[in-house]
Amino acid sequence: MNPTERSRQTAFQETLLSARRTMLLSEVLKLAVDNFRASKMRFALTALGMVIGTASVILVVTIGLTGKKYILEEIQKVETNSIELEYAGGGGATNNERVLYNDYLTRDDEKAVVAQLPGLLYSSPVLGMHDRISFGSGVVRDTLVLGVSPQYQNIRNLLVPVGRFFDDNDDVAHIKCAVVTEQFAHQRFGSDDAAVGQNFEISGIPFTIIGVFRESVSDFGESEIEDQTILIPFSVARYFTGTENVNQIYFSMRTMDEVPDAAKEIVRIVHSRHRPDSVYKTQTLKDILVMADKVTTALTAILVLVALVTLAVGGVGIMNIMLANVRSRTREIGIRKALGATFREIKYQFLAEAIIISLVGGIVGTIVGLAVPLSCRLFTDFELPVSGWSVVIALAAAMSVGVFFGTVPATRAAQLDPVEALRDE
Numbered sequence: 001m002n003p004t005e006r007s008r009q010t011a012f013q014e015t016l017l018s019a020r021r022t023m024l025l026s027e028v029l030k031l032a033v034d035n036f037r038a039s040k041m042r043f044a045l046t047a048l049g050m051v052i053g054t055a056s057v058i059l060v061v062t063i064g065l066t067g068k069k070y071i072l073e074e075i076q077k078v079e080t081n082s083i084e085l086e087y088a089g090g091g092g093a094t095n096n097e098r099v100l101y102n103d104y105l106t107r108d109d110e111k112a113v114v115a116q117l118p119g120l121l122y123s124s125p126v127l128g129m130h131d132r133i134s135f136g137s138g139v140v141r142d143t144l145v146l147g148v149s150p151q152y153q154n155i156r157n158l159l160v161p162v163g164r165f166f167d168d169n170d171d172v173a174h175i176k177c178a179v180v181t182e183q184f185a186h187q188r189f190g191s192d193d194a195a196v197g198q199n200f201e202i203s204g205i206p207f208t209i210i211g212v213f214r215e216s217v218s219d220f221g222e223s224e225i226e227d228q229t230i231l232i233p234f235s236v237a238r239y240f241t242g243t244e245n246v247n248q249i250y251f252s253m254r255t256m257d258e259v260p261d262a263a264k265e266i267v268r269i270v271h272s273r274h275r276p277d278s279v280y281k282t283q284t285l286k287d288i289l290v291m292a293d294k295v296t297t298a299l300t301a302i303l304v305l306v307a308l309v310t311l312a313v314g315g316v317g318i319m320n321i322m323l324a325n326v327r328s329r330t331r332e333i334g335i336r337k338a339l340g341a342t343f344r345e346i347k348y349q350f351l352a353e354a355i356i357i358s359l360v361g362g363i364v365g366t367i368v369g370l371a372v373p374l375s376c377r378l379f380t381d382f383e384l385p386v387s388g389w390s391v392v393i394a395l396a397a398a399m400s401v402g403v404f405f406g407t408v409p410a411t412r413a414a415q416l417d418p419v420e421a422l423r424d425e
Contacts, residue, residue, distance in 0.1 A: 029352060035353060036353075036356070042321065042325075043357065045321075046317060046318055046321045046357050046361075047357050047358075047360050047361035047364070048314075048361070049310075049313060049314025049315075049317040049318070049361065050311065050314045050315075050318070050357065050358050050360075050361025050362055050365060050398050050401070050402075051361045051362075051364045051365040051368065052310060052314065052365065053307070053308075053310035053311035053312075053313070053314045053361075053365065053397075053398070053401075054311065054361065054362045054364075054365025054366055054368075054369060054394040054395070054397075054398050055365040055366070055368040055369035056307040056310045056311075056365075056369075057304060057307040057308065057310075057311065057365075057369070057390060057393060057394040057397065058365075058366060058369025058370060058390045058391060058394055059307075059369050059372060060300075060303045060304055060306070060307040061300065061303075061304060061387050061389075061390035061393075062369075062372070062373045062384055062385065062386060062387070062390070063303070064296070064299060064300030064303050064304070065300065065384075065385040065387060066384055066385060067296060067299075067300075068293070068296035068297065068300065069385060071292055071296055072289065072292060072293060072296070074217050075217075075285070075288060075289050075292055080256050080259070080284070080285045080286055080288075080289050081121075081252050081253045081254070081255065081256050081258075081259060082155050082156075082250055082251065082252045082253075082259075082284070082285065083250070083251045083252075083253070083259060083262060083263050083266060083282050083283070083284055084248055084249075084250055084282060084283040084284070085105065085109075085248060085249045085250075085251065085266055085267070085270065085280060085281075085282050086105070086247065086248045086249075086280070086281055086282075086283075087102075087103065087104050087105050087278070087279075087280055088279040088280060088281045089278075089279050103274045103275050103278040104245035104246070105125075105245065105246050105247075105248070105249055105270070105280070106244045106245060106246065107125055107234075107244060107246065108244075108273075109249065109269075109270050109273060110123050110124075110125055110246075110249045112269055112270070112273060113249075113251065113266050113269050113270065116265075116269050117251075117262060117265055117266065117269065119253050119254045119255075119258050119262065120251055120252070120253060120254075120262070121154070121252045121253065121254055122151040122154045122155045122250075122251070122252040123149070123151060123155075123249065123250065123251045123252070124148050124149040124150075124151045124152035124155055124234075124249070124250050125147075125148070125149060125234055125246040125248070125249050125250075126146055126147070126148055126152070126224065126246060126247050126248040126249070126250060127146065127147035127148075127234060127237045127238060127241065127246050127247060128144065128145070128146050128147075128224065128247045129144075129145050129147075129237070129240060129241065130142050130143065130144055130145065131143060131145055131202050131203055133188075133200065133201075133202070133228075133230075134200070134201070135187060135188050136188070141228060143184070143228045143229070143230060144225075144226045144228065144229045144230070145202060145229075145230045145232060145237070145240075146224065146225075146229060146230070146231050146232070146237070147231075147232055147233065147234040147235075147236065147237020147238060147240075148231055148232075148233075148234055148237075149171060149233075149234050150165065150166055150167050150168055150170070150171055150233075151252075152231070152250065153165045153213075154252065155250045155251075155252045156215065156223070156225070156250075157215070157216040157217075158213045158214070158215060158216070159213060159214050159215070159216050160179065160211045160212065160213045161192065161212065161213075161214070162185075162192040162193055162195075162196055162211065162212045163179070163196040163209070163210050163211030163212055164210055164211045165179055165210075165211055165213065166179065166210060166211075166231075166232075166233050170210075170233055171233040171234065171235050172235070174233070174235050174236055175233065175236070176205060176206065176207045176208065176232075176236055177207060177208050177209075177210045177232070177233070178200075178202075178207045178208070178209050178210070178230050178231065178232050179209070179210060179211040179212070179213050179230075179231045179232075180195060180209055180211075180212055180213070180229070180230050180231070181212070181213065181214065181225070181226075181227060181228065181229045181230075182212055182213075182214050183227045183228060184227075184228050184229065184230065185209075185212045187228075188200070192212040195209050195212055196209055196210065196211065196212065197209065197210075202230070202232070202240075203240060207230075207232065213231070224248070234246075251266060256286060256289070259284050259286050260284070260286065263282040263284055264282075266282060267280050267281075267282055304390075304393070308397055311394075311397050311398060311401050312401065314358075314361070314401065315358070315401035315402070315404060315405035316405060318354055318357055318358065318401070318402065318405050318406065319354075319405040319406070319408055319409060322350060322353065322354055322405075322406060322409035322410070323408070323409045323412065325350075325353075325409070326350065326409050326412055326413040326416075329413075330416060331422065333346060333413055333416050333418075334416065334418045334419075334420075334422035335422065337416070337418035338418050338422065343414045343415075344414070346410075346413050346414040346416075347410045347411060347413065347414035348410075349410075349413075350406065350409055350410035350413045350414075351403070351406045351407065351410040353406070354402045354403075354405065354406020354409070354410065355399065355402040355403060355406060356402075357402065358398045358399060358401050358402025358403075358406075359395075359398060359399060359402060361398060362394060362395045362397075362398025362399065363395070365394065365398070366391055366394055366395060369390075369391075369394070370386065370391070372384075373385070373386050374386070
């Protein structure tokens, strides 16, 4: 055979092979669809496992994202934009000098930071002390008294359900007024409403209660506020200590992203006003927020893995049904092999059936899984988050399950001996 004829023969064989592959794909899909039409109930029940598994993945991700959103919103209510500044010691070269030259924070430090730090919304000094407060009937309790500015309410997100918080006029005029916790109001006067307008004494000086407050959310033990706490204007509290020194100074930034840099800048500004050996530290809640984000993301990932187990169970169901299908169609397989069907053609036929079952079940499950959060958005005020990645993961997992669990029955069908298959009744 000359080179020209050999080239033509090779081209013919390649064209024939290409046409055969095209026919093979169309034939495989047609045979699979015909088989599903002949056994609709078996197809539906087999795909049901994939529907449940795929919908579970999407719903689990939705539940995880909803829980994550709720947790982060609750933590942000603690005021994650806030920065606490406190004096940590130092101020002298020797131990005696450190005792003698305590370099505490002052109100002037707060004013310096306010003047130099951009993006600052609120600031407040905190001057803490304890006093023996009479609760009537001879009961006296050690109670925390905090001298703060009116902006302290915004920094700590305090709620005042009864009465009001003291304002700048009260602070400037040195009005002897107080805002107390709900626990203090209940134990001292019986109720929130009864407490407002009542008088009590701090170190023998009468104060009038103008409001009852509570924290908007649990602060994870990070707050200086106790169950029995009294808030009074800072201008009044400083008369009890006789000094300009304060325990802490709180600042609140516009956004949480500004907090890390702002904390460093606050320390720099304050340190420049004091002794070189003095140490000042800042504390923020951003670390808690970042940790909560990591924990909720990890929990969501774990729940997704658990939901993927449902897909695996559905895959086992597909494998068992397809194995039974191979057994019931042994004679059909024998006839196809006798007519020239190859190992690959038989394998592809049954593998395609498994993939189609998984893919159809995955698509229906995706629709069911998305219907729940979208329905909540349309018919209620709740806006459940929907992740596009959950759809991609669910469909990819469904396809992978079809390929993985469909390989065993497809291979078994392809390995059947045509003579033995034709003898099957």
